[in-house]
Amino acid sequence: MAYHRLCESDYRFLSLIWDHEPVNSTELVRICASELGWKKSTVYTMVKKLSEKGLAVSEDAVVRSLVPREEIQRQESRSFVDQTFSGSLPGFLVSFYGGKGISEEEAAELEKLIREMKRE
C-alpha cells in the first residue's frame, strides 16, 4: 500500500474514526467538535481530503476508514526509524530505552516478536 504522510491533525482525525467507526457523519461532527474543536465544514473537508488519499470513505453519510490503524502505525514508525536512525531498529531501541534496563515482561515480548519475525 502506498505510503501516506500524515500530519498530526490528519492522524488525530483518523484516530477518531478508528475509535468510532462506522460512524454517522453528523455524529462524527459532534465528536470532532468536542474532542478537537472543529467546525462542521472542517470535518467535511477533512473527510474529503482523507477519501482522496484513500484512507477513509464516506458512503450514505456513514464514515469509515479504509486503512487499519496498525498499518498507519507501521508506516509512521518505519518512516520515523528511517529518518532518525537511518533505518536501524536496534539503534532506535537503544535510544528508546536510553540506558534504562528493560523489564522481564518487555524482554519476553521482544523475544516472542523476534521469533515470529524470524519465521517470516
Next chain:
Amino acid sequence: MERIFLCVLRMSLAAGVVILGVLFLRLMLRPAPKKYSYFLWVAAAYRLCAPAGLVAPFSLFRLLRRPVTAVAVRAPFELRSGLEAVIPDPAGVAHPAAQTTRAAVTAAAASFPWLRLLAWVWLAGVAVMALYSLLSGLLLRRNLRTAIRQEEGVWRASGISAPFLLGFPRPRIYLPWGLEGADLENVLAHERAHIRRGDPWWRFLGWTLLCLHWFNPLCWLAYFLMGRDMELSCDEAVLAHWEEKREDYARSLLHIAARVGPHSPAPLAFGEIGVKQRVANIMRWRRLRGWTRVLAVVLCGLFFLAAATDAQALALPPRTLTLNADGTVGALRWGMTVEEARAACPELTFVESDGGVRPWAVYASLSEVRFQGYPAEVTFCFMQYEVDEGIYSASEGLPLLFSYEIVIPGYAQDLTEKLEAILGPRETHQRDLSGQQPVTYVEGAPRPPYEERVLPEEEWYWHSGESAADLVRAEDLRRTVPAWRGMTDRELLEVWCYTYGWDARIRLRHSWDGVDTAFVAAGEGYAYQRLLTEKAE
C-alpha cells in the same frame, strides 16, 4: 478626497517629528525596562490619527518654530508657494492659522495640480496594504482550520514552526506540535501576558495606522521598533512574576528560535523578533526602583504631553463675517489702525516679524482693508463666490494659508443681481484725483488703436479670475508703469493687467493660452491700474 489626504499628510509630518523624538528618548531609556519605551509609541500613534492636538506652551513643536518673516507678494499661480501651503504644519511655520476648507482646497488644487494625483496614489497604497493584510489573514486562518484544541484558548496546529496569537475578539494561542515541558510553560506564559496586556489590539492599531501612513518611512521604522519593544516588554512582564526563571525562559527562546525558519508569516510570533536582543534583554533586565523609576515615568509622561500638543491652534473653523452693505466686512472699517482692527476683529491673526507687526489682511467685499501706518506688502487676494453655497470666500495670498468665509445671507441665483442688491445703495466716494492718472478701461478691436474709457471709481467691475468672477472696485486699481504697452500688439482675446502692492508687479494674462508673464515695475506712490481688454470679433 484631497482634504483627507492633506489631513493625513499633516498628521504624518507631525508624527514624523514625534517618532524622531521617541527614537531619541529610547536611546536614553536603554538601561530601563522596555515597557517605558513601549509606552512612548502611544504618543506617535496619537499623532498619527488625531487631526490636531490641544495647544500648549510646552508643545514639542515649539522647537520647530522659526520667526516668521514678512510675507512676500504672491499670486495664486506660483507653484512654489503652493507646496508650502499644501502642507501646513503644527509648528505654524508656514502660516499661523492653516485650515482646509473646501474653497481653500479647491484653490490649492488649482495651483498645485498634482495634489489630486497624489491623493489617489495614497489611496491606492492604502488599498494595497489593506488587501494584503486581509488576504494574508484569511490565508492563515484557512491553514489553521485543522488546528486541534488542547485547552481553552490554546490550540495545536501542524505546519507552523513558532507559537503565535491569532483571532479577534479573543485571540487564540497557536502552538506547534512537539512543544512540551518547560518550553511549553514559558511560551504559554509569554502569550498569555500578551493577551493580558492587550498587545494584539495595539499591534492591530499600529498596523492600521501604518496602512494609512504607508508613504512615511519613519512610520515603518516605528512599527518595527514598536513590535520589538512590545515583545521585549512582554518578556519582562512574564519575568516580573518569575524572576528566578530567567535562564530557563531564555533557554526556551533559543530552543524555539532553532526550530523557526528565517521567515515567519505569523503576526505575533514567539520566535519572530530578534532572539538575540530578547535573550540579552532578559538577562539584563532589572526593575527600576525608587527615584530612577519616578524619573522614567515622569520623562515619559512629559514627552507624551509635549508630543500630543500643538504649538499653535490648527483647524480653525471658518470664520463667518458678514458682508456689510458698504462693502466692509464685519466690524472692519476703512482706515483702521492695526490696534483698532485687532480690537474690532479679534479673530484676525497678526504675525510678528522683524519689521514689526504685519497684519494679515482681510479682504472685505473684494477690496482691501488697509491698515494704516505700514507700507504694507499687500498680498494678492481674490474672492471666490461659490454660487451653490452662497458663500464668498476671501482668501489671502495662497488660499490655503487662511480663509474666511463671508456669508451672504440667502442663496443667490443671479450673482450680479444679488451683489448689486447688497452693494447697490451706497454712498459714492469722493476722491481727490488731481495729479493722478485716470483709470482707463480699454475696449476695442484686436489691433490697436484702442478705445480708452475712464472708469468711474465708485463702480464695480468684473475682474475675471482663474476660476471665478470677482468684483473689483476701480479705486483699488493701481497704475502701472506703462511697460505693458508692448503687449498690446498680440492677437489676444483679452488682456488683463493689474498691479499689486508697492513693488508693482505686472501680471499679463493671456486668457486663451493661459500663459502668464510677469514684469516688475518700480512703483512708487499711489498707482492706478490700467485695465485693458480686447474684445474678440
